[in-house]
Amino acid sequence: MTAASIRARVRAEMTDEIKAVARRHLATDGANLSLRAVARDLGMASSAVYRYFASRDDLLTALIIDAYNAVGAAAEESPRTGDHADRFLALCHTVRDWALANPHEWALIYGSPVPGYQAPRDTVEPAIRVILQVAAIVRDATLAGAVEAGEPITGPLLAELEVVAEHTAPGAPPQLVARSMGAWIHLCGAISAELFGQLNNTIDQRREFFELQMRGEAATIGFR
Amino acid sequence: MTAASIRARVRAEMTDEIKAVARRHLATDGANLSLRAVARDLGMASSAVYRYFASRDDLLTALIIDAYNAVGAAAEESPRTGDHADRFLALCHTVRDWALANPHEWALIYGSPVPGYQAPRDTVEPAIRVILQVAAIVRDATLAGAVEAGEPITGPLLAELEVVAEHTAPGAPPQLVARSMGAWIHLCGAISAELFGQLNNTIDQRREFFELQMRGEAATIGFR
DNA sequence: ACTTGGCAAGAGCACTGCTCTCTTTTGTGG
DNA sequence: CCACAAAAGAGAGCAGTGCTCTTGCCAAGT
Numbered sequence: 037m038t039a040a041s042i043r044a045r046v047r048a049e050m051t052d053e054i055k056a057v058a059r060r061h062l063a064t065d066g067a068n069l070s071l072r073a074v075a076r077d078l079g080m081a082s083s084a085v086y087r088y089f090a091s092r093d094d095l096l097t098a099l100i101i102d103a104y105n106a107v108g109a110a111a112e113e114s115p116r117t118g119d120h121a122d123r124f125l126a127l128c129h130t131v132r133d134w135a136l137a138n139p140h141e142w143a144l145i146y147g148s149p150v151p152g153y154q155a156p157r158d159t160v161e162p163a164i165r166v167i168l169q170v171a172a173i174v175r176d177a178t179l180a181g182a183v184e185a186g187e188p189i190t191g192p193l194l195a196e197l198e199v200v201a202e203h204t205a206p207g208a209p210p211q212l213v214a215r216s217m218g219a220w221i222h223l224c225g226a227i228s229a230e231l232f233g234q235l236n237n238t239i240d241q242r243r244e245f246f247e248l249q250m251r252g253e254a255a256t257i258g259f260r
Numbered sequence: 261m262t263a264a265s266i267r268a269r270v271r272a273e274m275t276d277e278i279k280a281v282a283r284r285h286l287a288t289d290g291a292n293l294s295l296r297a298v299a300r301d302l303g304m305a306s307s308a309v310y311r312y313f314a315s316r317d318d319l320l321t322a323l324i325i326d327a328y329n330a331v332g333a334a335a336e337e338s339p340r341t342g343d344h345a346d347r348f349l350a351l352c353h354t355v356r357d358w359a360l361a362n363p364h365e366w367a368l369i370y371g372s373p374v375p376g377y378q379a380p381r382d383t384v385e386p387a388i389r390v391i392l393q394v395a396a397i398v399r400d401a402t403l404a405g406a407v408e409a410g411e412p413i414t415g416p417l418l419a420e421l422e423v424v425a426e427h428t429a430p431g432a433p434p435q436l437v438a439r440s441m442g443a444w445i446h447l448c449g450a451i452s453a454e455l456f457g458q459l460n461n462t463i464d465q466r467r468e469f470f471e472l473q474m475r476g477e478a479a480t481i482g483f484r
Numbered sequence: 485a486c487t488t489g490g491c492a493a494g495a496g497c498a499c500t501g502c503t504c505t506c507t508t509t510t511g512t513g514g
Numbered sequence: 515c516c517a518c519a520a521a522a523g524a525g526a527g528c529a530g531t532g533c534t535c536t537t538g539c540c541a542a543g544t
Contacts, residue, residue, distance in 0.1 A: 043511075043521075050522095066374060068292055072500065081524045083503080092501065147372025149456055150290065160461070189472070193465040200462060218450075218473040221458070225449015226442075232373055234445070237384070238424060241417040248413070249442040256476045267490075267542090296531065305493045307534080316532065 051088050054078065058095055062140040067150055093153060101162050103141035108165025110134045120177040121259040127169055128223055128250040135227045142231055146224050167220045168204055174216045175205035177259055184258035185209045219253040275312050282319055286364040291374055317377060325386050327365035332389025334358040344401040345483040351393055352447055352474040359451045366455055370448050391444045392428055398440045399429035401483055408482035409433045443477040
């Protein structure tokens with residue numbers, strides 16, 4: 037093993053350690069986590085952390101990318117049993133379960149963005165992994181003829197949706213892509229509403245209420 | 261006019277002025293606004309601000325309540341022409357228009373909550389003004405027989421929804437209340453997705469796409 | 485005229501992100 | 515084996531933050 041790779045490995049381990057501690061701090065400090073506090077927990081000077089992350093925003097970006105990849109990976113491993121509506125519901129629950137287990141990371145990626153923070157290019161690919169899973173189900177359903185296309189869309193929106201369909205679910209009609217995106221948005225909204233306290237003192241049967249909503253979305257998509 | 265009320269009036273004006281400047285700062289600093297910067301803009305010492313707000317969180321709470329009331333008032337003045345589906349769509353657009361005009365205040369109330377921040381009791385009443393408008397439309401449609409109840413709900417969720425119905429839309433069947441809440445959650449999610457950048461580089465026809473989603477929700481509710 | 489209560493200002497504490505300089509460690513080529 | 519250079523860490527320091535405490539001021543009420 038060459039020395040360079042030894043250095044690189046140690047560096048990668050240190051980077052992971054910093055991120056792990058930062059993730060812990062995320063639970064208490066949220067998006068405004070303290071780099072110095074993370075450094076203290078690691079027993080190192082705050083200035084040393086800057087050898088690994090150029091700024092606090094850089095550290096946050098790394099956490100954001102990790103979070104996107106984590107929820108994306110979970111979504112990709114969602115069970116694929118039953119019909120397409122079942123698959124969709126299972127996917128919804130998988131994403132929700134991940135969010136409930138990692139609420140602060142969910143808030144990091146789907147909450148209000150930090151002002152002045154511009155998402156780097158590196159985030160777009162991990163960010164779309166979940167919606168790609170929704171699109172995959174819709175594409176499969178389309179190929180199996182197990183979904184109603186419904187009334188078509190016209191105008192400029194149609195053109196945009198065709199581009200999106202090209203990149204995410206080739207062969208799926210644009211109106212289905214639109215409904216998939218709507219379902220995904222509702223999915224994220226329902227989870228955020230639950231996590232951000234909009235249901236407090238109102239709905240305690242969270243899982244049942246969530247499932248009810250997502251069943252509605254499955255119907256809107258048009259699985260049959 | 262007594263001296264006490266003069267004092268009170270001046271104090272109220274000062275309070276409003278602080279909130280106005282803080283709202284301006286919200287645009288650049290987001291939820292982590294600087295009390296000192298606000299004080300500087302007002303030409304006063306930072307410690308003087310503490311005569312009006314006990315803490316930065318208190319100031320944020322005041323801004324949150326104002327924002328809830330603002331979007332609630334806008335929703336209440338939404339036009340009531342057309343059938344119930346039209347009213348619902350108009351309400352959705354009213355809320356979205358307000359959010360587009362006041363994105364940072366939207367992020368304040370519907371974005372990720374500040375860690376450790378617990379919403380005081382005073383916020384719940386302003387917070388439900390929007391959903392109450394959705395509920396009002398559904399109640400009117402129910403009384404007019406212009407909505408399909410759909411398949412009923414059972415179990416513990418039913419009991420909760422009945423309590424919610426009691427407080428928000430007396431007479432409306434629980435499953436309609438559930439679908440109203442689902443529509444409201446989708447509404448907030450769609451606006452947040454648009455404002456928080458989830459649609460960047462994907463959908464430019466924002467208004468059309470939003471309307472498409474809300475039309476779907478109107479159908480899910482069951483207006484006829 | 486004198487007291488009292490509300491308001492403002494300033495200093496100060498502990499904290500933050502970040503930079504700069506200096507020292508230590510460490511892997512490696514001669 | 516050892517000197518060297520690159521990488522990593524440590525510490526001080528700057529400007530900023532929330533918040534508290536003390537001090538001074540000024541107008542209103544007795």
